Amino acid sequence: MKRSLLLFVFGLMALSGVAQVTIRPMTDSLVNYKTLRKNYPPAVGPREQATLRDLTFQKLTEDYWSDFRRFLKKRNFRPDSSIIWNTEVFFKADGHADWLLYQYQRNNKRLAPEKEETLIALLTEYLNQHPLPVSSTLVWSPFRLGSGLFILGPASRTTPKGPGVIGTLAAASQTTRPDTVKTIAFSGLELEQVPEVIYRFTNVEEINLGHNYLTALPARLTALPKLKRLNLMSNRLQEDSVFFTRNKVVKSINLQRNSLTDVPASVRQNRRLESLWLGNNDLANLTIKPLRSLHRLNDVNLYNVGLSQLPKDIGRLKHVKVMDLYYNKFTELPRQLGRMKRLEQLAIAHNNLKEIPASLAKLRRLQVLFAHHNHISQLPTKFQRLQHLHVLDLGYNELIVAPNVLGALPELEELSLNNNSLQEFPSVLLSIKNLKRVYMGSNPLWGREAMTSPYASQIKQLEANNTQVTY
Structure with a gap:
């Protein structure tokens, strides 16, 4: 009876044209998993046969769940401890989600029932309002994507500590000895822009801004007179939003897992650059002109760039x-x-x-x-x-x-x-x-x-x- 009622409700939704995602555990006996997988073929092939299309989907999926975590933060949802869900999402060709099936990763702590109910309600709202931004050239039929959904608890980020290390914005603002700071570790702070407080630290040698939401890199950052290593991994940077000022100090730049389609032209401004990591970007039409004048460049990473x-x-x-x-x-x-x-x-x-x-x-x-x-x-x-x-x-x-x-x-x-x-x-x-x-x-x-x-x-x-x- 319950199954018939569910099918009736879903049928009414389809007839009325209302786009509503259905979220269920993978173990739910009411879900015809075999039929779903048949009707929604995988968007991404096996890793060993990865294509440029697969790389694009990988980046879209990572950004999609990253935005969802920001959505949760704005709604003041934070679990008592971190959770990891294995998910499979079944999308229409226009990127709207039809179904999401989930299960907790093995040995991962489960949410309390009321917390899980709240999370599912928020996830439903997000999926209904935010289709996956696919283009007609990327997909032309329903598809499915499997991925891990990580939701961090309050103590998930370990604050880096040690002599000369600053790991939080509060500590960066409060220190009375910015001249002693050699390392700024601002990874995973959900930053949308490079914080102004960084420019207090004129003796800093290493800056880690990885795993944030940066969409632009100001040239002013590489004007810091002693900066040697810059980690910008896993942000939203495009080549025309990355700017470097001419310098002779920066030796290492990590731009992996961004939204680059080519080498940023201003990379050439880092006259003594030794290491450049560009992996996990979409560089199918790579040009190396910006690199030809870098006579100290000895390490180039082009891992999985299509x-x-x-x-x-x-x-x-x-x-x-x-x-x-x-x-x-x-x-x-x-x-x-x-x-x-x-x-x-x-x-x-x-x-x-x-x-x-x-x-x-x-x-x-x-x-x-x-x-x-x-x-x-x-x-x-x-x-x-x-x-x-x-x-x-x-x-x-x-x-x-x-x-x-x-x-x-x-x-x-x-x-x-x-x-x-x-x-x-x-x-x-x-x-x-x-x-x-x-x-x-x-x-x-x-x-x-x-x-x-x-x-x-x-x-x-x-x-x-x-x-x-x-x-």
Whole structure:
């Protein structure tokens, strides 16, 4: 009877055209979960097959729940302790929520019944009034999104403490010795703009403004005369809202997880910048022109930014030593990458590469190469030029035989060949004199137990050479 009544009410709502979200626990027997999932296909694919569309949805979802937490704060709702819900939201094509199913994360403290009822009422109000801001180019049919909903309790933020550290706005206003402050830790304060009080601290060396709601970065901030490190991770910054004044002190900037679509042009004003992290932005049309004049830049992070190709002038970044290109959509790498002659560490894992270009053999200083989770089946013979390569990770690829060129790498100490399709024991490993660790698990050359396979003697020989073998 109860189920029939619910269906009748929902039917009336549909006929009347009233948009109302239905919120239920995932364990509710009245919810036809299988049918919901069938009618609302997932908006985001598996992580290992992530696309630029997935990245856009990820950012939309994070901002959506972030705004909901602000909504709760304005309504003076704060639980006695932090809660974490696993949620699945079923949206119409226009971004309005139809259903939200939730469950508490395992071992997470539950809200009191009256608090949970209040939270659900506020969540219903928010979802009804605030559709997910999707465009017609992004979606064209109903969809579902799964995510975690974090709601912080009163003591969730641990106030940073220590000599020379300021962690709250009140402490920043009250201190009588701003000259002694070296670190400003204003992460997670729900700031919508850079607070004026920061400019009191003329000797500050590190400022953390991560996990706030900043939409603009004033140039005045980098005019602080001793500022070296600036963390702006997880805000709402766009490239045309980020301004830096010309300086020779800032060495590290973290702009990960913002709303950038390109490198902010004013980044070039940080004349002695060494580290720039831009991961988890939408940089599919990346240009590197603002970086070319930064002759001290040695660490560039482009993790999960939706790149399918690198700019051909990437070779102009001749001073970069560490480059992170994890979780992009490369099917090939430009030969110009081989012009980055100072590269010591390169991460190209979690892409769609079928081969590594021979031009990378020009990176004579390369010491670490992470190329796992691709479709690589061989290495170029020219890789024998990488005489300083210490770490090579080729796990989760499509190697059938171990490349012979491995034997020509005299300084190779750590090698990963796990989760490939190796059909025979890679005897070439016995000729690598400095090999200290090798990973070969999840290959078809042996069954469950390598030491009962025909290759037990080769494994023992490797171990006799002080090589740790993981199988």
